[in-house]
Amino acid sequence: MDAVTYPNEKVIAFVQDYFIPLQIPFDAKPQSTDFNIKWTPTLITLGSDKKEHHRTVGFLNPDAFIANALLGIGKYHFDSDRYPEALTFFEKIISAQPQSDSMAEAVFLRGVSSYKNSGDPQPLKEAYETLSSQFPDSEWTKRAYPYRLL
Numbered sequence: 468m469d470a471v472t473y474p475n476e477k478v479i480a481f482v483q484d485y486f487i488p489l490q491i492p493f494d495a496k497p498q499s500t501d502f503n504i505k506w507t508p509t510l511i512t513l514g515s516d517k518k519e520h521h522r523t524v525g526f527l528n529p530d531a532f533i534a535n536a537l538l539g540i541g542k543y544h545f546d547s548d549r550y551p552e553a554l555t556f557f558e559k560i561i562s563a564q565p566q567s568d569s570m571a572e573a574v575f576l577r578g579v580s581s582y583k584n585s586g587d588p589q590p591l592k593e594a595y596e597t598l599s600s601q602f603p604d605s606e607w608t609k610r611a612y613p614y615r616l617l
Contacts, residue, residue, distance in 0.1 A: 468508050468526055475529040485540060512539030520546050534560050534567035538576075545576060550584035571607040574598055578611065592617040
């Protein structure tokens with residue numbers, strides 16, 4: 468990622484806008500043990516609570532990196548019960564990165580966040596419908612399967 472992703476201008480701007488980046492060697496102690504690092508690159512989204520909210524292992528091209536990082540930020544807000552903020556980041560993936568591998572999870576979490584924010588179950592059903600039509604074999608479609616009954 469040092470040769471392709473990190474030097475990309477979009478990635479640099481994105482990281483500067485949203486993160487306090489820390490790059491450490493995969494075998495650095497005690498971090499590699501503390502965070503259970505087994506392979507490189509391992510990207511971990513930590514919150515100010517020092518808890519892990521998202522993890523990715525392996526190479527990501529610049530667009531995939533940004534979509535994945537947006538997902539991590541959204542999950543941080545989701546885990547912190549800040550559903551409107553989480554929705555903002557899930558929507559960014561859905562509107563700007565529709566071909567990304569993060570898309571199906573973003574659709575699922577958008578539905579759950581919308582439900583938790585409003586109490587209206589309709590976004591859960593809409594999430595299932597979107598997932599079943601666009602990502603029929605996704606694990607996120609399978610997880611949303613019960614929502615078809617709403």
